[in-house]
Amino acid sequence: MAKKPLLLNAFNMNSVGHINHGLWTHPRDTSTQYNTLAYWVEQAKLLERGLFDGLFIADILGVYDSYQQSVELTLRESVQWPINDPALLVSAMAGATQHLGFGITTNLSYEAPYLLARRFSTLDHLSQGRVGWNIVTGYLDSAARAMGSPQQLPHDERYDRADEYLELLYKLWEGSWEEGAVRRDKAARVFADPARVHPVQHQGRYFKSEGYHLCEPSVQRTPVLFQAGSSGRGLRFAARHAECVFVSIQDRDSTRRLVQQLREELPRAGRAPEDVKVFMGQTVIVAPTEGQAREKWAEYRRYASPEAGILHLAATSGIDFSAYADDTPLIQQQPSNGIQSAISRLSGGRLDYTLRDLREDLALGGRYMTVVGDPQQVADQLQQWVADTGIDGFNLARTVYPESFVDFIDLVVPELQNRGLYKTHYTEGSLRHKLFGQGHHLDARHPGRAYRRG
Incomplete structure (x- = not known):
């Protein structure tokens, strides 16, 4: 091993x-x-x-x-x-x-x-x-509604937006302040060298930003x-x-x-x-x-509480399991990719996997x-x-x-x-x-x- x-x-x-x-x-x-x-x-x-x-x-x-x-x-x-x-x-x-x-x-x-x-x-x-x-x-529509949107962006578009989000963050964390920009020179009265601190310019599909990163570089810069x-x-x-x-x-x-x-x-x-x-x-x-x-x-x-565990799985899969009887074969009842992937992880792909089986697998909640x-x-x-x-x-x-x-x-x-x-x-x-x-x-x-x- x-x-x-x-x-x-x-x-x-x-x-x-x-x-x-x-x-x-x-x-x-x-x-x-x-x-x-x-x-x-x-x-x-x-x-x-x-x-x-x-x-x-x-x-x-x-x-x-x-x-x-x-x-x-x-x-x-x-x-x-x-x-x-x-x-x-x-x-x-x-x-x-x-x-x-x-x-x-x-x-x-x-x-x-x-x-x-x-x-x-x-x-x-x-x-x-x-x-x-x-x-x-x-992944929760309840969050989107609370933030003023009727629903989330589609799955893949959320990642498209996240790609651009990270691009802007890299510009701020990595590009706004050069190494050595911070001098802390009391005698010369120079804390930071203005020539080595740069504004970020970003004009994208989802974000527009023009300004300097507010923080001097941290130990890792990017977490x-x-x-x-x-x-x-x-x-x-x-x-x-x-x-x-x-x-x-x-x-x-x-x-x-x-x-x-x-x-x-x-x-x-x-x-x-x-x-x-x-x-x-x-x-x-x-x-x-x-x-x-x-x-x-x-x-x-x-x-x-296995029932609370089922509630949590219902939220992540988008399926209300409370509508099913205990002997309902879950994968056969709901053909969506979301439920199949979630249930397959617990059932090993068994087609006869029921809500009763799910409750047993969630014995620790x-x-x-x-x-x-x-x-x-x-x-x-x-x-x-x-x-x-x-x-x-x-x-x-x-x-x-x-x-x-x-x-x-x-x-x-x-x-x-x-x-x-x-x-x-x-x-x-x-x-x-x-x-x-x-x-x-x-x-x-x-x-x-x-x-x-x-």
């Missing part, structure tokens, strides 16, 4: 419920404290103790209102609502840590590029280069770029822009094919297959013995692959996933917080380290340098680097 060093992010959301729904009701869970700084600062310290590469913070705009054409269950089970801004957490967590990275989800469909550029530059300054941006275009598209258009976007890609397919063959498609797409975008790290969503339940882990899994099931076992068994599974699929690491979803992360750090991390699969100390430097070992800035093959001056 290959010994590829693992990358690990914790996966969370600035909300009560995230992936494994209903577990906020567990007596040891503290996720209802999500709206306090103490919750996030302690989490950051915990993850840094475990040498995690980053905390990946999901986000949505809008609410889940397609299941039963209502928000009733969404609110009762807190299915990613209420949800607070993820970016505002980072300053406090960065101040309490030295190495942990932060992947911040921000939807580019509803935010001006000029303002987003300043926010990420500011956070990159304050964290000393430990910030990444998870690029999303959104580490994360993305999670798996469609053909999404993969082309990822191959051009992404440095880290997030996948959440539940079977090995499909994951391997998706990773292979991405690696093959990268050279067509002028980049190398190794220029992107791939993270897979994963749930882990671990205890000192397999029996204890199985008992914990059974205990968690008693508090989880979420649809991520779940590994249950002792530290050796968990490490075996993670190592095998990497060997079989070509992924680089995992986004670990919380179950009962904080114990799910504590258990992993105390039990699995030492096992991975003993196998030579996980670092024993952090590398100094920015998040990008920690992930790729090639410095703070975009590599020479990345298209954003072409916008640099001087």
